[in-house]
Amino acid sequence: MAAKLDGEIVNADAFQLYRGLEIVSATPSKEEFGIRPHHLYGVLDPTESADAQLYVKLAKPVIEEIQSRGKTPVVTGGSGLYLKFLTHGAAPLPTGDPALRAEMEECPLEDLVAKLTALDPVEASRTALQNRRFVSRALEICLLSGQKASDLRDGWEKQTAEISSQLRGIVIQRTRPDLHARIAQRTRMMLDGGAIEEVAALKDVSTNCEKAIGFREIRALLAGEIDRATCEDLINAATRQYAKRQESWFRREKWLEPYTA
């Protein structure tokens, strides 16, 4: 598509942003990099933590620069949340605070729910209260901003319909058997192609970076906790589940047209 549009590729994959994770994250090959210019691959050190806001900060200038040269940015990936931020903008919310998060980690979930309910009952009523992540984030917004998360988030939701009418994109669809076969092939190629050595070589990684599918599984293999076949099975299952979540996410993005491969 990039070739057809005289375009340049911009990565929107949370893990292909990192250096040193090329094999595990299935970063494009040297040959693929040669076909069209690629941007935002391997731009973060594994010790750094990324988030959706940082991604937008990285991607916006790159996209604008491509456009200024008269080329078409072809954004591709990966993370639904990162893409959503890029395409629909960020709500005026405070950035996550590691210290506060660490503090909240120590609290039982019910305490966090109680605090959120006291500070912002509206947000509490529309948050999945079993989901520690979501509860923590909503509470974090209240605590850091001194305002109600529900108020801050409401404004943002009104803008999105307008923005999405200007977007153009496709979402590739495959049958489940085809998808699963491709995932199995991809995992096999990774493990045979240096993924184990790649993970062994990474020493200090951020808690963010170590969530890459394959990282923990290969660490367990290196530690002798599981064998190679089990490692492969675990990576396959995690990848299938991720692919399914991507399908759910992108199905809701009405501006994306389905493309059957």
Add this chain to the structure above:
RNA sequence: GGCCCGAUAGCUCAGUCGGUAGAGCAGUGGAUUGAAAAUUCACGUGUCGGCGGUUCAAAUCCGUCUCGGGCCA
């Protein structure tokens, strides 16, 4: 050839004193605005290996056959 153990959901296995079965994982669907390759919610009919017997009633007891695994020859 003889003896012992096993056979229950796609996989690994539970299943009390007989009352027609349930967990984990996998799978399927959903949620999702600064951790997102993360996090989270919902969904469990399967000749209980086959055949026969006992019983009001068998995954459960008895017999036999088949297939695994082990021990002895």
